[in-house]
Amino acid sequence: MNGLIQFISDNLQIIYILILAIFVGVEVIKNIPAVLHTPLMSGANALSGVVVIGAILVMLQSDPDDYFSLALGFIGVVLGIINVVGGFAVTGRMLQMFKKKN
Amino acid sequence: MSISLSIIYLIATIAFILGLKKLGHPATAKNGNLIAASGMALAIAATIFIHDLQIPTFIYILIGSALLLGSAIGGWMAVKVKMTKMPELVSLFNGFGGASAALIGLVEFSKNVDDKMQATTIVSGIIIGAITFSGSMIAWGKLNGSIKSVVSIPKYNTINNLFFLAIIAFAVFTVSTGASDQAIIFGLLGAGLVYGILFVLPIGGADMPVVISLLNSLTGIAAAITGILYSNMVMLVGGILVGSAGIILTIAMCKGMNRTLGAVIFGTFGGTDSVAGADKRLGSIKKTNPSDAAIMMNYANSVIIVPGYGLAVAQAQHVIHELEELLTEKGVDVKYAIHPVAGRMPGHMNVLLAESNVDYSLLVEMEDINSHFKNTDVVLVVGANDVVNPAAHNDPSSPIYGMPILDAENAKHIIVNKRTMNAGYAGIENELFYNSKTVMLFGDAKDALTDLVSELKNM
Known part of the structure; x- marks a missing residue:
């Protein structure tokens, strides 16, 4: 129990952000027309590629002769940025097609 | 963390929320x-350039080439993909994101792990990342048809769930004992990969979109972890946004199919056995031909088109648009349901x-058009089946009972285009086809619609 209280007080800021971000995510997505579900899923998918920043940090913080970290970091960056660039590009391509004719 | 980096991360975070x-x-x-x-782009650039570390040039070159390589591959895939293959691609990209998260965890574990908080984040990052990676790959394989099997081992779900609990126990053990052996972390990685496969493999094709959405949400959570x-706010908020938005989207999809999330994950819909009601006598069907169908539509005041995946498979999206324009020119009120x-x-379907x-x-x-079917002269169902099956309303023994459907049966006339009399994705008979108001127009959607268009042009 003391451990839990200690944990909460140590990470209070992160817990606040976590809870608020969960609500923002829910509110932002609520009541979205089904027309946009596919582009939205694809856009959110691109956004989850934000993990690429972690992979870049891994590479920046590696010792120059730590080939294990550099190699895994490299693959992480490649995979993460595929997720980001591919995701946004394909979402853009889909949305390009939604047009109203007059 | 320098204040300029924090400010840029703040701007990027706002951009994420606003963009979503x-x-x-x-x-x-x-x-x-x-x-x-x-x-x-802003967040990535700032991460690379704003810090007070001494970085050898070759690491910059490595990062730069990784970014270029990945961007080229991702961009190329995004441009090349056919719109019908979109779900596969989203699944594939999502798997890559998960793999990236797992790799980061591997590296961080190999360095010194200071406290339990760090160990918890690393271990859960690896497990969730591994599950999303292998799960997404299986989903990708199932969607593009290279993995067909629906596994049906007795007690499959029990075994699966026990395995999942074992992983959790293993993870808790690793964190609480402060184990730092590399073998343990590779064990956790392997267990996560295996669970991802076991988790997605038995899920039926019809439920696959829900799974992709769920896995998408999980990748967000892995990113947030x-x-x-790294106490990195842009990753935390970005990841959580995707995580919570993904869950909402997943639930919305489940509602559309009248399935609970639990039933998708733990149930086995898949529908390989013959379903109750399949041997019920449904009466006989009436066939029609393009010329009669064209006449029906030509003299209708209103037509509703119900497109299904079969339309996309036959690459008939363009022809159906031509048909719709032709009918509109002739003064028919045409809508798509x-x-x-x-x-x-x-x-x-909207994208297609x-x-x-x-x-x-x-x-x-659906909600907006359902009340209009009864005043509609002709409904044209192309390559759709389960979404117009009245069994969802009136057959409690049907697996799709309770699923919201398009009430095509209320229209004055129904034309159904199908290739054969085979059952739909859920493997259930459709009594709409045997309705006295229904006529069947057999044939490939593209050929049949092309014939319809040329008949209409001659009228």
Whole structure:
């Protein structure tokens, strides 16, 4: 129990952000027309590629002769940025097609 | 962390929220995508350039080439993909994101792990990342047809769930004992990969969109966990946004199919056995030909088109648009009725029709169009089956009982285009086809619609 209280007080800021971000995510997505579900899923998918920043940090913080970290970091960056660039590009391509004719 | 980096991360975070918000409205969606993408570019650039570490040049070159290589591959895939293959691609990209999260965890574990908070984030990042990676790959394989088997081992779900509990126990053990052996972390990685496969393998094709959406949400959570590890706000907020938005989207999809999330994950819908009611005598069907069907539509006041995935498989989106324009010219009121799960993921049909320049104001959602069927002269069902099956309303023994459907049966006349009398994706008979108001127009959707168009042109 003391451990839990200690944990909460140590990470209070992160817990606040976590809870608020969960609500923002829910509110932002609520009541979205089904027309946009596919582009939205694809856009959110691109956004989850934000993990690429972690992979870049891994590479920046590696010792120059730590080939294990550099190699895994490299693959992480490649995979993460595929997720980001591919995701946004394909979402853009889909949305390009939604047009109203007059 | 320098204050300029924090400010840039703050701007990027706002861009993510704003972008996601704007993605939710047809008129602003394009801008939303651009805003989110710019926020991402900003955050990535700032991460590389703003820090006070001494970085040897060759590491910069490595990072730069990794970014270029990945961007080229991702961009190429995004340009090349056919719109019918969209769900596969999203699944594939999502798997890559998960793999990236798992790799980061591996590296961080090999360095010194200081406290339990760090160990928890690293271990959960690896497990969630591994599950999303292998799960997404299986989903990808199932969607493109290279993995066909629906596994049916007795007690499959029990074994699966026990395995999952074992992973959790293993993870808790690793964190609480402060174990730092590399073998343990590779064990956890392997267990996560295996669970991802076991988790997705038994799930039926019809439920696959829900799984992709769920895995998408999980990748977001993996990213957020990595954000906690580095105390990196943009990763934390970005990841959580995707995580919570993904869950909402997943639930919305489940509602569209009248399935609970639990039933998708723990149940076995898949539908390989013959279903109750299949041997019931349903009467006889009436066949028609393109010329009679064309006459019916030509003299109708209103026509509703119900497109299904079969339309996309036959690449008939353009022909159906031509048909719709032709009928509109002749003064017929034409609309498309879009079921929430038409296609292979929610909204997929809208994308496919938009690709062939159909005005999106003609695409009417289920709740809005259902009351109009009874005043409609002709409904044309193309390549759709389960979404117009009246069994969802009146056969409690049917697996789709309770699923919201398009009430096509209420129209005055129904034309159903199908290739054969085979059952639909859920493997259930459809009594709509045996309705006295229904006529069947057999044939490939593209050929049949092309014939319809040429008949109409001659009238």
